[in-house]
Amino acid sequence: MASPVPIGILTVSDRASQGVYEDKSGPAIAEYLARALVSPWQPLRRLVADERTAITGTLIDLADNLACPLILVTGGTGPSPRDVTPEATEDVCDRIFPGFGEQMRAVSLREVPTAILSRQMAGTRGKSLIVLLPGRPSSIRTCLDAVFPAIPYCIDLLGGPRLEANQAVIKVFRPPA
């Protein structure tokens, strides 16, 4: 039997990392994956402050050392001076996929006009796909519903492990060969 696929879940938040409040965003991502995936996987959860080098270091560790084919990140994509997650992600990625950010903003815009302020994005570092999600749990679900259908096929193309989803929960799409 295949060993569980490691999936990185990184929360970026000054306040949660200081214990000022509880991180609800990382758990929301883990719950989403638990519902969506039927193939074996294990979460590798991380929590760091809004510091560019802390974020890059954690992403590099999850990608290069822990071989996560998927790293989902929450927090730090807005316009506040402390929001540096996109800069950190660009630092470590070799390729950017603009369609993720476009589509996450498009679906979020149906809910709030301030969605245009989000710098959500996705890129790859080697064989790892890194996706920046919003901070609020309800917005995380909206965005994952929009982009998750394409993620398993993306990981296939990157040469990673095959992720199988519960199609009753989320309709993952792989084009016919």
Place this chain on the structure above:
Amino acid sequence: MASPVPIGILTVSDRASQGVYEDKSGPAIAEYLARALVSPWQPLRRLVADERTAITGTLIDLADNLACPLILVTGGTGPSPRDVTPEATEDVCDRIFPGFGEQMRAVSLREVPTAILSRQMAGTRGKSLIVLLPGRPSSIRTCLDAVFPAIPYCIDLLGGPRLEANQAVIKVFRPPA
């Protein structure tokens, strides 16, 4: 009582700057703001030719010396060789917000298929939000209707003054704290 918030309005146009024709785009922006805002503000109007250094110099002056939390720019975002406003804006911004350009093109596309040729965008230089609008007055209004609802909250997040809008004219949105 608070002093009026300075808002930069920059028209970029070879012909208008030479007096060959009247600038109607800068006034269209000023009229829009006059209708939309209820808190005190004052326009700082500028008019320059399609020259990269003229544009960057003016943006830097409006942002750094005159402390405009918002700078609205019209002209120079198309494919013509003289259109250099996006390049100049990238020169001076520390961050780009792709959602503005995406949304302005999306709403303009409902009117003309050539909207995909526009390189409209937005970014920040320190605490100043710079937004590149189209050149034609009617398109300016279409684009401001699409993105203005998010602008006051963006300025809040950048640490700037609170702009209050006439909600009967434009529904500005601030998420609940």
Place this chain on the structure above:
Amino acid sequence: MASPVPIGILTVSDRASQGVYEDKSGPAIAEYLARALVSPWQPLRRLVADERTAITGTLIDLADNLACPLILVTGGTGPSPRDVTPEATEDVCDRIFPGFGEQMRAVSLREVPTAILSRQMAGTRGKSLIVLLPGRPSSIRTCLDAVFPAIPYCIDLLGGPRLEANQAVIKVFRPPA
């Protein structure tokens, strides 16, 4: 009578360039143009492997030496490690027009959720407009239907030859002067 306008059609594919299978994408582009254009034109067809320098060399030749006002490219925009067409295109372009990629992904998304994985884009090198289309013939048509209406006007603005389309096939748009 005007000499025919040269239009570059570049297929990027390891397998087609090795003769492992027949290139159907380049011909699909040529057929589209044959239906769409009524002014005289001639296809300059090229076929290269997924090698960054082979792509850049061919684009430079079509743009600088052969003076193509339009170069349509198919293949190599996905997430696979061998997909390097966007990188090669960025190498040779002086300007990027984000609206093309946004719109091609938006229309493709109505058909498949994996459209967000595409790094389709367009840019200019001097007076040449380069557009990256998808690999599959049916997707090529979907994307050309979405962006071709803006292409002749873009070439006008770049100072190139006037392309006339069969408006019964594709509604090309030029704004009133």
